[in-house]
Amino acid sequence: MSSAGVANAGLPQGRGGLRRLLADPVILLAAALIQAALLIFIIWPLLRVLVVSLTPGGVLSLDAYRDQLRSWYVQRAVVNSLMVGGLTAAVSVALGFAYAYTLVRTAVPFKRIFHLLAILPIVSPPFVSSIAIILLFGRGGIVTSGLLGLRDFNIYGFKGLLLAQVMTFAPVAYLVLRGVLEGIDPTLEDAALNLGARRWTVFRRVLLPLAVPGITSAFLVVFIESLADFGNPLLLAGSAFPVLSVQAYLQITGMFNLQAGAALSVLLLVPSVTAFILYRLIVGSRRYVTVTGKPGRSSLKATSPAATWLLFGVTAATAGVVVMFYAVIVAGALARTWGVDNTPSLEALRYVLNVGRETIRDTLAIAVTATPISGLLGMTIAFLVVRRKFPGRGGLELTSLLNFALPGTVVGIGYILAFNQRPLLLTGTMAILVACFVFRYVPVGIQAGIAVLRQIDPSIEEAAQNLGASSVVTFRRVTLPLVRPAFFSALVFAFVRAMTAISAAVFLVSANWNLMTVQILSEVGSGRYNAAAAYSLVLLVLVIAAIGIIGLVLRRGYSPVQGRFL
Amino acid sequence: MSAHVTPPPAGEVSLRVDRVTKVFADPTGAPVTAVDDVSLAVYAGEFVSLLGPSGCGKTTLLRIIAGFETPTAGEIELAGQRVTHLPPDVRGTAMVFQSYALFPHLDVFENVAFGLRVRGTGAAETRERVADALALVGLEGLSRRSPDQLSGGQQQRVAVARAVVTRPRVLLLDEPLSNLDAKLREQMRIELRRIQREVGITAIYVTHDQVEAMTLADRIVVLDRGRVQQLAPPAELYARPANAFVAEFVGKVNLLEGRVLETRDGACRVALPAMEAVVPSARRVEAGVRVGVVVRPETVHLAQEGALRGAVRRAVYLGSQVEYEVEVGGELLQAIGRSPLEEGIFREGQDVGVTIGFQVAHLLVLDGEA
Numbered sequence: 006m007s008s009a010g011v012a013n014a015g016l017p018q019g020r021g022g023l024r025r026l027l028a029d030p031v032i033l034l035a036a037a038l039i040q041a042a043l044l045i046f047i048i049w050p051l052l053r054v055l056v057v058s059l060t061p062g063g064v065l066s067l068d069a070y071r072d073q074l075r076s077w078y079v080q081r082a083v084v085n086s087l088m089v090g091g092l093t094a095a096v097s098v099a100l101g102f103a104y105a106y107t108l109v110r111t112a113v114p115f116k117r118i119f120h121l122l123a124i125l126p127i128v129s130p131p132f133v134s135s136i137a138i139i140l141l142f143g144r145g146g147i148v149t150s151g152l153l154g155l156r157d158f159n160i161y162g163f164k165g166l167l168l169a170q171v172m173t174f175a176p177v178a179y180l181v182l183r184g185v186l187e188g189i190d191p192t193l194e195d196a197a198l199n200l201g202a203r204r205w206t207v208f209r210r211v212l213l214p215l216a217v218p219g220i221t222s223a224f225l226v227v228f229i230e231s232l233a234d235f236g237n238p239l240l241l242a243g244s245a246f247p248v249l250s251v252q253a254y255l256q257i258t259g260m261f262n263l264q265a266g267a268a269l270s271v272l273l274l275v276p277s278v279t280a281f282i283l284y285r286l287i288v289g290s291r292r293y294v295t296v297t298g299k300p301g302r303s304s305l306k307a308t309s310p311a312a313t314w315l316l317f318g319v320t321a322a323t324a325g326v327v328v329m330f331y332a333v334i335v336a337g338a339l340a341r342t343w344g345v346d347n348t349p350s351l352e353a354l355r356y357v358l359n360v361g362r363e364t365i366r367d368t369l370a371i372a373v374t375a376t377p378i379s380g381l382l383g384m385t386i387a388f389l390v391v392r393r394k395f396p397g398r399g400g401l402e403l404t405s406l407l408n409f410a411l412p413g414t415v416v417g418i419g420y421i422l423a424f425n426q427r428p429l430l431l432t433g434t435m436a437i438l439v440a441c442f443v444f445r446y447v448p449v450g451i452q453a454g455i456a457v458l459r460q461i462d463p464s465i466e467e468a469a470q471n472l473g474a475s476s477v478v479t480f481r482r483v484t485l486p487l488v489r490p491a492f493f494s495a496l497v498f499a500f501v502r503a504m505t506a507i508s509a510a511v512f513l514v515s516a517n518w519n520l521m522t523v524q525i526l527s528e529v530g531s532g533r534y535n536a537a538a539a540y541s542l543v544l545l546v547l548v549i550a551a552i553g554i555i556g557l558v559l560r561r562g563y564s565p566v567q568g569r570f571l
Numbered sequence: 572m573s574a575h576v577t578p579p580p581a582g583e584v585s586l587r588v589d590r591v592t593k594v595f596a597d598p599t600g601a602p603v604t605a606v607d608d609v610s611l612a613v614y615a616g617e618f619v620s621l622l623g624p625s626g627c628g629k630t631t632l633l634r635i636i637a638g639f640e641t642p643t644a645g646e647i648e649l650a651g652q653r654v655t656h657l658p659p660d661v662r663g664t665a666m667v668f669q670s671y672a673l674f675p676h677l678d679v680f681e682n683v684a685f686g687l688r689v690r691g692t693g694a695a696e697t698r699e700r701v702a703d704a705l706a707l708v709g710l711e712g713l714s715r716r717s718p719d720q721l722s723g724g725q726q727q728r729v730a731v732a733r734a735v736v737t738r739p740r741v742l743l744l745d746e747p748l749s750n751l752d753a754k755l756r757e758q759m760r761i762e763l764r765r766i767q768r769e770v771g772i773t774a775i776y777v778t779h780d781q782v783e784a785m786t787l788a789d790r791i792v793v794l795d796r797g798r799v800q801q802l803a804p805p806a807e808l809y810a811r812p813a814n815a816f817v818a819e820f821v822g823k824v825n826l827l828e829g830r831v832l833e834t835r836d837g838a839c840r841v842a843l844p845a846m847e848a849v850v851p852s853a854r855r856v857e858a859g860v861r862v863g864v865v866v867r868p869e870t871v872h873l874a875q876e877g878a879l880r881g882a883v884r885r886a887v888y889l890g891s892q893v894e895y896e897v898e899v900g901g902e903l904l905q906a907i908g909r910s911p912l913e914e915g916i917f918r919e920g921q922d923v924g925v926t927i928g929f930q931v932a933h934l935l936v937l938d939g940e941a
Binding site for chain 1: 638658663674675689
């Protein structure tokens, strides 16, 4: 029997599977359309970057890379990018861990406020820290030149960039590590204490080993983000401290050298993708655990009072810096001329709302268009990946996630190279910005959707089908309501990023379609710090209002798992 | 004792499973045959249970009938229509899932109404049929509760109401009682049987619990390693198991191995290690053939007196009865002592008289079957 079983194992099942697929053409069609879209908007631009960088003068060669790497300035940029990435990641993870540990594992006051303060940088444009740092410590900064009277203090360069990136990305590390610490059952620590281990031993021998995969993935995520960061280095690195993302941008917009820009962006891509592969290996080996609804009760006894207060001090100091940064943004937006005349004035805000009205409208229109598309696409892909079998399923998940690892600079350059001729002539349109945001930020929705779906008993959807609901009806009436928390996260994330993104978008804006973030950079570039601060303030208010609205629309009714994002 | 084979129930065939085989790839890619050449016919209004240990293929078979799995070979017919390759939503089967699979975002009413709504049933009719279904399972008045506000038993009832309200061709139940505690399970068993009779629906019930299968089903299909071991009404299954697997899976058993000495007058004389036995047998078994004698523990009686002596090795007091293990001629036999209040209890180590009810035992031919 067993040999007969082997013999007809492959063929009839394959035939039945195909027949079943054809019986459900909607799924097949959706899968095919999504795969085509991912090919066009993710793979094709990436290929264009590679092809252009590898074929200078129309022949296949590594000349573009050789030329670039021969220059000591580019060599410095490579070293600087990697060094800042590694240091930012290390400091961010250390700070994020202390912050998360304090909030999850100790009994200290003001936890809710500390949490919200950590979220604030995540929903801000990624270079708000830089603006705050310039307002505080720059040439006209209130601390350096105002308070201390320093005339020749220079915040630009390595120090300033590291500070800005840590303040920008430590919150990301905090969120990842918070999830990790919440996932470790505190009864394990209680058990270790009960067996006679001292608190420090418990931390070192129980908690830390359990948290290592999470700590490593937090490190890699921040490393990827830091490498890809464009706004902070543009504002703070200065010409004496070149980094790759800025150099690639300058090659293209300053020198109109697409090849050099493409080659530099690929140099950025290599460490990024390497880190991403490591990250996937770590995350992929972790099993999803079903929520049992039996939370382990934490006794919060595993930390000594001295350590608790030390941690509380670190947390409070970090939160204090966040408060200071945002306070100075508000102050900057409301000052007459920063550093010269700090008396209150609504001039900058009035300027932004008048001169910048069209930019604000463009930004909102693009974000409002990209958000629902990204959210629905994310949920659909998550559903297809988790619940359906079809040809190319593994490729679908991988492609959609790959985009997460691509530095914005690569994506931006890829888009201008890929969509500058018919039939895909999109440069200068709203569509190119929407497409960029949709496909760039869909991975977060996919990941959230996959995580929630894996926790939902598949028989709930089977029950719907069994009762006569087609695939589409099942998705709309059962799956989508069930993944609402993930849907919420996906929408919020897509909106926040569409409003605050810069590294890819800076290549794609045009006279017709400009973005607030790009405008902020240009205001800083022209020395109009008040306007930059005012733009940032308006942007922040819009983002927070939008999160509230999305929450109101979606939060009614059932929520099986609390949304992770906020 | 006259008819050894029960005639198949008469009537219209509601479900036909025709030589169905399902081969899966295990995680290493090696093929695993979950369902192996299974055929059966279920008649309208019948309650059939698929019984077997975990991994025997019973749930896979149920999911093939529902359309969640496609068989590697074979066909499924529902009410005469071939549905093997139809998607689940057009099959008209209704399933009660082991986990109930209630929609957590819908209240009780909307859960039950779901199947009607997706069929486009009118509002008034939907209301009426949902109310009837909820009355059938005794949940009137809870229609606006959310599933997580219900007890396990109530959730179970909602799942049943949701399934029967669509008037399916067959009702499929996948271990529906396994998440309930023992008391509730017994109560729901009776409820399920009542509901199935009241609605007159054909039901297929998957379980690994032989007591559930015995108390609920008109006929039981015993499955092991994907193959049908026996298909018979409960009483026949218990009295005349088709093989050693069925004998041991359904109820407790003493399976005594021996060789046939002779067959005469519808009975076999069998040489067992410790004794000789005369066991009824419809078929003629040649002398020397290796056989197993199926002796149920309740047919082994212990008393002070008796020619055959044994020693009590274990006595487990259960209130209504005592379970014994008694050693007879080097062999351990399970026995049941009834009504210990009246008959008393034998102590471990005590010497007792043993009477074995060979006249109601069943003979299994062990040789030549493979």
